[in-house]
Amino acid sequence: MRFSCVIPTFNRRERLRVALASVASQSVRPEEIVVVDDGSRDDTQEYLTGLQRTSPDLPLVVLRQENRGPAAARNAGIRIASGDYVAFLDDDDLWLPEKLARQQQILAVHPDIALLGCGADTLFAPRGGLLQDIGLRSMLIRNWFLTPGVVARRDVLLACGGFPEDMCVCEDYALWLSIAEKHRCALLNEKLIVCGDGKRSFGESGLSGNLRALYAGEREVYRRWRKGRRGGGLYLGMCEFLAAIKHMRRRMVVAWERGTADPAP
Structure with a gap:
């Protein structure tokens, strides 16, 4: 079971540093960390080049493209990823140290799960239980999956067409619905991520x-x-x-x- 972490980034060099540190501190590290620089105009590229030179033990793969938005950046990362599963992280979020290990444990027991999310301060499944299946009807009512908490099978992501690149909001929701239509999706009811310095998912800046x-x-x-x-x-x-x-x-x-x-x- 191989995991690739995909991180899109744009002009957030310092926050990217924190996000990458959270991946490096995982008790189970991904096989590779794919950072897609979506046309940053700050010193992000220089920082990543220096990190590859000074931290050869960090399995960092850097892809630079013209600015096309987070959906296109994630799709580019999915295409070049070598893992069986893709674990997403945004450049202003972070993983708690056991995040990937806990999801790996669940997937080892439930290999039929195509998309596995996890909890955060603002998201827990209401009926309790460690693992809760999220069916299509439930997904249509609300998006149960925060992107930095998602691990998904790479072949399923590709078969469903990836993130719709002509959407700049809710493109993740559109993809999760496509996956839920044909595959098993589940939520690990544990807080394993921190999103945007703990901000709400609405009403804040950005x-x-x-x-x-x-x-x-x-x-x-x-x-x-x-x-x-x-x-x-x-x-x-x-x-x-x-x-x-x-x-x-x-x-x-x-x-x-x-x-x-x-x-x-």
């Missing part, structure tokens, strides 16, 4: 903080899912309704915390 963009991304996922599929329209409509309620709740939370009223949809 791309994920743009609530309108996030909601538009969810709607686009549903639109693409509905296209070309027959049946299930009523259930999907319910999922879209729940997404609208979730969007309004997020806006209310952020407006309350900022002490401002922002009723616009």
Whole structure:
């Protein structure tokens, strides 16, 4: 069982250093760490070149490309990865030391799992239990998988077409749904990652903080899912309704915390 870690990065040299340190400190290291520099304009490339020279024990593979976004960067990393499984990490997140070891243990017992996620401060499966299967219907209601917590079979990622590169928000959700349609997905109910310095997945700075963009991304996922599929329209409509309620709740939370009223949809 071979693991490749794929990290897309763009102009975040210092945060990338912390992310890489969390991979290097794993009790079970991946066979390779593929860093895809998505056209950084800072000193990221010089830092990575120096790291390859000064840390020959770190299995670092560096790929540089023109800026095309995180989906294209992850796809490029998947294509050149040599592992049976790809473990994703973003450059502003980190793994806790036992992350990969715990997922390896689960996959050794459950080799039919194609996509395995893990918990974080903001994400645990509601019904408890160490390992919870996440079926397609549950996935349509919400995205249960944070990208830096995901380990997925490389052949399945490629067969499903990778991350849709024409989406800049919720592209991970679109891919996970494609996988869940035909393969077993599960969540390891343990906190094994820290996302963005512990920030919420919404309402903060950066791309994920743009609530309108996030909601538009969810709607686009549903639109693409509905296209070309027959049946299930009523259930999907319910999922879209729940997404609208979730969007309004997020806006209310952020407006309350900022002490401002922002009723616009």
